[in-house]
Amino acid sequence: MIQRGGLEIPTDQPALDVEGLTVTYGQEPALWNADLRLSRGSLAAIVGPNGAGKSTLLKAALGVVPRVSGRVRVLGEDPARRRRLVAYVPQRTSVDWDFPTSVLDVVLMGTYGQLGWFRRPGRKERALALQALEQMEMADLAGRQIAELSGGQQQRVFLARALVQDAEVYFMDEPFAGVDAVTEQSIASLMGLLAHQGKTILSVHHDLATVPRYFEHAVLLNRVVQAVGTVKEVFHRSNLDRLYGGRVPANVPEFASS
Amino acid sequence: MSAPWVDLDPTLVVVAAGTTTVGAVSGALGCFAYLRRQGLVGDVVSHSALLGVVVAFVLSHAITGSASRSLMVLVPGALIAGTAALMLARSVSTRTRLNEDASLGVMLSIFFGGGLFLLRWVQRQSPPIPGHTGLEDYLFGMAAAMTRADLWMIFALGGCAVVVLFLAWKELKVFTFDPDFSRSLGLPSRVLDTLMMVLLVAGVVIGIQTVGVILMIALLVTPAAAARQWTSRLSTMALLAAVFGAASGAGGALLSASESGLPTGPVVVLLATAIFALSLLLAPQRGVIARARARRALRDVPPPAAGGAS
Amino acid sequence: MIEFWTLAIAAVTALACALSGTFLVLKREALVSEGLAHAVLPGIVIAYALIGDRTSPLLLVGAAAMGLLMILAVQAIRRTGVVDSTASLGVVFPALFSVGVLLTSMDLAGTYFHADCIIEGNLALAPLDRLELGGRDLGPRAFWSVSAALLLVAGFVLLLFKELKLLTFDPELAASLGFRPSRIHVAWLAVVSFTVVASFEAAGSILVVALMIAPPAAAVLWVDDVRHVLGLAGVFALVSAAVGHELGMALDVAPAGPMATSAGVLFLASLALAPRGIVMRGRARRSVLARLEVDLVAARLRSGSPRDSESVRGELGWPRRRFEAVVARAVSGAALIHDPAAGTLHLAARPAGS
Numbered sequence: 001m002i003q004r005g006g007l008e009i010p011t012d013q014p015a016l017d018v019e020g021l022t023v024t025y026g027q028e029p030a031l032w033n034a035d036l037r038l039s040r041g042s043l044a045a046i047v048g049p050n051g052a053g054k055s056t057l058l059k060a061a062l063g064v065v066p067r068v069s070g071r072v073r074v075l076g077e078d079p080a081r082r083r084r085l086v087a088y089v090p091q092r093t094s095v096d097w098d099f100p101t102s103v104l105d106v107v108l109m110g111t112y113g114q115l116g117w118f119r120r121p122g123r124k125e126r127a128l129a130l131q132a133l134e135q136m137e138m139a140d141l142a143g144r145q146i147a148e149l150s151g152g153q154q155q156r157v158f159l160a161r162a163l164v165q166d167a168e169v170y171f172m173d174e175p176f177a178g179v180d181a182v183t184e185q186s187i188a189s190l191m192g193l194l195a196h197q198g199k200t201i202l203s204v205h206h207d208l209a210t211v212p213r214y215f216e217h218a219v220l221l222n223r224v225v226q227a228v229g230t231v232k233e234v235f236h237r238s239n240l241d242r243l244y245g246g247r248v249p250a251n252v253p254e255f256a257s258s
Numbered sequence: 259m260s261a262p263w264v265d266l267d268p269t270l271v272v273v274a275a276g277t278t279t280v281g282a283v284s285g286a287l288g289c290f291a292y293l294r295r296q297g298l299v300g301d302v303v304s305h306s307a308l309l310g311v312v313v314a315f316v317l318s319h320a321i322t323g324s325a326s327r328s329l330m331v332l333v334p335g336a337l338i339a340g341t342a343a344l345m346l347a348r349s350v351s352t353r354t355r356l357n358e359d360a361s362l363g364v365m366l367s368i369f370f371g372g373g374l375f376l377l378r379w380v381q382r383q384s385p386p387i388p389g390h391t392g393l394e395d396y397l398f399g400m401a402a403a404m405t406r407a408d409l410w411m412i413f414a415l416g417g418c419a420v421v422v423l424f425l426a427w428k429e430l431k432v433f434t435f436d437p438d439f440s441r442s443l444g445l446p447s448r449v450l451d452t453l454m455m456v457l458l459v460a461g462v463v464i465g466i467q468t469v470g471v472i473l474m475i476a477l478l479v480t481p482a483a484a485a486r487q488w489t490s491r492l493s494t495m496a497l498l499a500a501v502f503g504a505a506s507g508a509g510g511a512l513l514s515a516s517e518s519g520l521p522t523g524p525v526v527v528l529l530a531t532a533i534f535a536l537s538l539l540l541a542p543q544r545g546v547i548a549r550a551r552a553r554r555a556l557r558d559v560p561p562p563a564a565g566g567a568s
Numbered sequence: 569m570i571e572f573w574t575l576a577i578a579a580v581t582a583l584a585c586a587l588s589g590t591f592l593v594l595k596r597e598a599l600v601s602e603g604l605a606h607a608v609l610p611g612i613v614i615a616y617a618l619i620g621d622r623t624s625p626l627l628l629v630g631a632a633a634m635g636l637l638m639i640l641a642v643q644a645i646r647r648t649g650v651v652d653s654t655a656s657l658g659v660v661f662p663a664l665f666s667v668g669v670l671l672t673s674m675d676l677a678g679t680y681f682h683a684d685c686i687i688e689g690n691l692a693l694a695p696l697d698r699l700e701l702g703g704r705d706l707g708p709r710a711f712w713s714v715s716a717a718l719l720l721v722a723g724f725v726l727l728l729f730k731e732l733k734l735l736t737f738d739p740e741l742a743a744s745l746g747f748r749p750s751r752i753h754v755a756w757l758a759v760v761s762f763t764v765v766a767s768f769e770a771a772g773s774i775l776v777v778a779l780m781i782a783p784p785a786a787a788v789l790w791v792d793d794v795r796h797v798l799g800l801a802g803v804f805a806l807v808s809a810a811v812g813h814e815l816g817m818a819l820d821v822a823p824a825g826p827m828a829t830s831a832g833v834l835f836l837a838s839l840a841l842a843p844r845g846i847v848m849r850g851r852a853r854r855s856v857l858a859r860l861e862v863d864l865v866a867a868r869l870r871s872g873s874p875r876d877s878e879s880v881r882g883e884l885g886w887p888r889r890r891f892e893a894v895v896a897r898a899v900s901g902a903a904l905i906h907d908p909a910a911g912t913l914h915l916a917a918r919p920a921g922s
Contacts, residue, residue, distance in 0.1 A: 019882075033867045063442075064438050090438045096293075099293060118426075350846070353846045354844060360781060362599065364785045366602065367831060371775075371827075372832065379819060521669060524666035
């Protein structure tokens, strides 16, 4: 059992348990009957070709897009009823960075879920947000207008916002996309730290070359889940050939053949 | 309002208070529409409201025997018609291949065309329905016709809208900035979307008597676009847009009162446009002049990435 | 004879508007027509004040230039990068319209303009205003100006169809092929602006907007090919003009409102009846969903051995009623076998045909 703000959460349950998850936008399902189970402390990458439903898997598990079917359990709970168990880092490019707000304000949005309606973030929330910014080495930019940030800094802001949520399971959509090398390193070490603390991370990842370096688990997805397991078990040539229809992106080194 | 050259007659006080309030409220409410890139939605709402206004007028005649042009009767009609037009447009653009622009445009044509059709028909009735000539004023606005009761209605509806805006501020803010994230927090996106729609409609409806259905969009978009240039904080932007809107409203009321025959609506709109033009030129950082200067100073250095990906 | 000319003017106006509106609707800029329909007002008033001769074709050109000015102003504001194009349109056209209303109210243009004409035009009087050349009566002036607009639009569409199509659906490809998409775009909007001005007098702003948006939007629900959309939009526009005209006569009101309303009713009817309308699309979507649901239950039973139906229901996260309805469909389609006594489900013994 772990104690979380008056909640007792059993630790014998899988951190994330997804069954039968199906989403359709038009005629063809974007995600079909996906089953996925991750234990606590998993650090998992979702990989697959464009249009494979990677972001859709995250969004459907979070209830951000409507699903045709599927049951999602986070530590045995319905995440719709235990919102503070999950945190979401959307794709950086999904928002308008010219929005009139500051770095600190965006990070404070991570506290909105726990505050509930009508209550404003106060001193306590501010301190939490600053602490998260500090962890992302962004504390001195707290007052900065978000339009002035670089890509890497934008991503750090989003991660700080997720840290403030102090969740058990983190859903991240391409956190490494378009960031500088320094930021890439600090995101990778943040993920490692979170996993070490028993948090669970499920992240869409594009760069196949870095999967073995940054992740312990992999979910191979092309509308259906083709394989789930440790990187060692599932992330090898024959699986990837099947996943990408024989057109594995060129940047994949001859890695971990098993 | 106590400038020496203004004759402080009570009608003018009512009109000026009304247009000022309308300007402030719609300026503040317009910020969210502006940031969601839905400025033209306000245009569809205001045009569509005409149908509601005329139907409410006819119904009040049919039910009570005497037709009413008071805002008490017409505002509910306008609220319903404006909301209905938006919801229909939404459902057309999500359920067919038509894009949002086309769906909005069609609803504008149907509701405004229908409203105009009905308006002309009402005006042809014999015996004439008393008060029908005043309906025409909703097209271009007739601030001078504002009564004390109308003013209270503007205060009440505008006040409600501002209170709701204040109470749901952080939810509306996160929903506007990052809708997917706000859904992941468990915020009900449909409720927030509807709330925003109703606020927008309320902001439009209180203004159509003053500036008319055709020009109402300017009171939503122009002050917000001007305010955005001066600040990078949402709350400051909303306040500033309210101030710009109020100043345009007050200025329009006073100018058109001092110069006979000047219609209030267009004067209000042109004042707001002037504020926008000045803001676009003069604002620090974002203004055209400031940025040209910054570019000159940095001529040899590659410019920093301005704005963001969207 | 007057009625013939009224109808002729309405028909040509409707065609010109629908043809030019088709590309606006497809290019996600339908509301540009709303902007143009308002922005040309000061152009008309100023051109009239300057030229003084309302029969001069220069009047049309001058007014259309104001529409083009609006387009350029919107683009210039958008290019500053601090205001997006929707908002710049929302700032510019009400401002220009306000200038127009102020000028009209100042009586600059004499009694030529009346507030009503701005919105509804004056189709009833249009046939009385004749075009005379060398003492010969050539018919109403309005007829010739909207015909000129129709010719211009049709000519542009015929000559530059390929470019317009590319510009509409893939401006980036157009640029890479060496077209200047922005130039063609501005030229096209100039033609649209001319159409708006020419239609303005007879149709007024509301009818221009309605005829530019509603018929093409209705056509898009019936057919796919751009050429077919153009043709059907033309037909819808003609029908709206004719029906609206009759309705206006019958009820003794200006025909603009009835015509706009007829175009709207045609759109709503298409929404209900057309293959890509709400009803048919909804039905198609439901039948796809019904098939998906059966396939999903079958997919959960892939192992072949009978499974407890409650746990299958739990995995799919469906409420009981929905699940039971899907199972009933699957059983009647002989895809599943349901054993109510044991509470189990298993796949029917046949090659799974999903």
